[in-house]
Amino acid sequence: MSSPAPFARLPGHPERQSHAQRLSGTSVPGLFQADPQRADDFCAEALGLRLDYSRQWLDRPAREALLALAPAADLHGAARALLEGQPLNITELRPALHSLLRARSAPRGLEAEFAEVAATRLRMQACCEQLHSGNWLGFSGNAITDVINLGIGGSDLGPRLIVEALGSYRGAVDCHHVANVDPADLQDTLLELDPATTLFIVCSKSFQTRETLTNAQVARNWLLTAGASEEQLPRHFLAITTNLEAAEAFGLPADNCLPIWDWVGGRYSVWSAIGLSSAIAIGWDAFSELLDGAAAMDQHFAEAPVASNLPMLLSLLETWCCQYLGAENHAVLPYDHGLRHLPDYLQQLTMESNGKGVDAQGCPLSWDSAPVLWGAAGTLGQHSFHQLLHQGTRLCPADFILPLRTRTGMHEQHRLLVANGIAQSRALMVGRSAEEARSELLQRGLQKQRADALAPHLAMPGSRPHNVISFDAVTPWRLGALLALYEHRTFCSAQLWGINAFDQWGVELGKQIADSLLEEMSGPTDPYQPGAGRVDLDPASRALLEAWRRAQTPG
Ligand code: F6P
Numbered sequence: 001m002s003s004p005a006p007f008a009r010l011p012g013h014p015e016r017q018s019h020a021q022r023l024s025g026t027s028v029p030g031l032f033q034a035d036p037q038r039a040d041d042f043c044a045e046a047l048g049l050r051l052d053y054s055r056q057w058l059d060r061p062a063r064e065a066l067l068a069l070a071p072a073a074d075l076h077g078a079a080r081a082l083l084e085g086q087p088l089n090i091t092e093l094r095p096a097l098h099s100l101l102r103a104r105s106a107p108r109g110l111e112a113e114f115a116e117v118a119a120t121r122l123r124m125q126a127c128c129e130q131l132h133s134g135n136w137l138g139f140s141g142n143a144i145t146d147v148i149n150l151g152i153g154g155s156d157l158g159p160r161l162i163v164e165a166l167g168s169y170r171g172a173v174d175c176h177h178v179a180n181v182d183p184a185d186l187q188d189t190l191l192e193l194d195p196a197t198t199l200f201i202v203c204s205k206s207f208q209t210r211e212t213l214t215n216a217q218v219a220r221n222w223l224l225t226a227g228a229s230e231e232q233l234p235r236h237f238l239a240i241t242t243n244l245e246a247a248e249a250f251g252l253p254a255d256n257c258l259p260i261w262d263w264v265g266g267r268y269s270v271w272s273a274i275g276l277s278s279a280i281a282i283g284w285d286a287f288s289e290l291l292d293g294a295a296a297m298d299q300h301f302a303e304a305p306v307a308s309n310l311p312m313l314l315s316l317l318e319t320w321c322c323q324y325l326g327a328e329n330h331a332v333l334p335y336d337h338g339l340r341h342l343p344d345y346l347q348q349l350t351m352e353s354n355g356k357g358v359d360a361q362g363c364p365l366s367w368d369s370a371p372v373l374w375g376a377a378g379t380l381g382q383h384s385f386h387q388l389l390h391q392g393t394r395l396c397p398a399d400f401i402l403p404l405r406t407r408t409g410m411h412e413q414h415r416l417l418v419a420n421g422i423a424q425s426r427a428l429m430v431g432r433s434a435e436e437a438r439s440e441l442l443q444r445g446l447q448k449q450r451a452d453a454l455a456p457h458l459a460m461p462g463s464r465p466h467n468v469i470s471f472d473a474v475t476p477w478r479l480g481a482l483l484a485l486y487e488h489r490t491f492c493s494a495q496l497w498g499i500n501a502f503d504q505w506g507v508e509l510g511k512q513i514a515d516s517l518l519e520e521m522s523g524p525t526d527p528y529q530p531g532a533g534r535v536d537l538d539p540a541s542r543a544l545l546e547a548w549r550r551a552q553t554p555g
Pocket residue numbers: 152153154155203204205206207208209212266267352504507
């Protein structure tokens with residue numbers, strides 16, 4: 001039999017359970033009425049990020065019981081262990097040292113690793129400068145104007161997010177991102193570009209990811225067809241990888257490869273050379289600010305007391321909603337067009353890290369691990385899934401991400417966006433009773449009978465628990481701090497739930513099956529030919545494979 005989760009084993013668990021039960025029957029507006037200081041006191045601010053959790057089902061006694069989890073689980077000790085590079089990834093026997101990638105000096109004991117990080121930063125900076133100055137020439141002698149990042153998962157989502165979020169910093173060289181193995185992704189991107197002035201960055205920690213290597217091969221052929229010689233190809237390719245041999249086998253000499261290291265997980269790697277395409281897009285100074293913002297969050301995480309420690313608070317609130325109130329999902333709603341893909345980025349970060357079925361010792365969990373994270377840009381979601389947030393039967397906690405100023409210069413229009421963000425948060429919190437709906441309808445001149453019938457459809461329960469994270473504007477520094485905040489929140493939740501956040505074995509089986517299928521699909525397409533049917537498949541998969549075979553001979 002599996003033992004209870006760490007958060008349930010720690011002192012105060014029954015009290016937290018009874019607080020949760022008591023509060024789930026109350027209304028959040030009622031909590032505001034009972035506690036006039038609530039708006040100010042259920043907030044924490046650090047590094048320019050303001051976390052407002054006053055709309056959560058929490059009052060002071062419940063919060064006290066919840067915050068007591070942090071010292072009981074020794075979250076500060078865990079933070080120290082992470083930042084010092086202890087081998088917390090116990091299934092892969094290595095540390096998770098993403099914080100080192102943004103450090104400005106070597107932490108004790110990590111001097112050798114830091115030296116490599118610093119040297120790689122210099123190489124990244126040199127790449128940026130060479131490209132921006134127009135001195136990086138393609139096979140025809142013209143300067144490179146476009147960079148395409150070829151990578152998937154952590155080798156795509158972070159760099160892509162940064163380029164979108166910090167669009168106003170973009171300079172002379174345009175950056176594009178291709179992740180999907182669907183040929184349409186690369187094809188659509190290449191259509192707009194000139195091979196003679198395009199540089200590919202093959203981002204793959206393992207240099208074994210089929211999607212990325214397939215796209216890299218297509219890119220190679222595109223350049224050769226356009227007139228580049230084999231010898232000229234290195235002018236058009238960089239690789240970011242731990243696997244120098246595989247990169248060399250692809251035709252990229254060591255000079256064209258920038259390293260990352262085993263101790264960086266893919267989803268934590270945007271701060272490394274994996275972020276090169278974004279550094280090229282926004283410029284080295286802005287990329288450095290991004291690193292500094294993240295480094296400031298590392299320090300805050302290590303030092304701030306629980307009550308003002310943003311990653312710990314966010315994780316405790318996640319634990320509150322999921323483990324005590326029973327939420328199974330978590331929405332992220334950025335009120336900023338540039339952050340529209342933040343939910344995608346956070347999906348990999350949180351679900352690949354904490355979507356686990358066994359605890360760190362390998363025992364099956366008898367409690368839930370990561371909630372399903374989902375979301376979309378705020379106003380877009382308002383016209384689609386917010387209906388469910390307001391009136392659906394499921395508990396959907398959310399984080400509103402609300403930058404208060406726009407970098408577009410179009411402040412009048414931006415006012416509308418912010419008004420929408422505040423309005424949605426308020427509507428989720430206060431709701432509307434059937435009686436209020438009914439009197440509004442009567443005031444609008446509806447017949448009593450019609451108003452009575454319609455009122456329940458317009459009623460909204462309110463008290464939908466959510467956080468609002470607001471800050472001045474999406475700058476590189478703030479973005480760095482925000483992303484590191486979510487990294488550490490993910491880590492704290494893993495600690496509270498007793499799981500290893502830094503491995504991802506669950507993605508491997510599908511890759512293996514795809515490899516063996518591919519072998520069969522490269523053979524004869526006629527099912528009666530010798531060679532077909534070599535892979536041992538279940539009948540449902542076999543039927544799909546046969547449908548594919550039939551589709552290869554149209555008509
Ligand atoms: O399939 C999952 C994964 O291993 C992610 O963890 C990783 O970010 C992605 O694939 C890409 O891996 P790589 O950088 O080795 O190509």
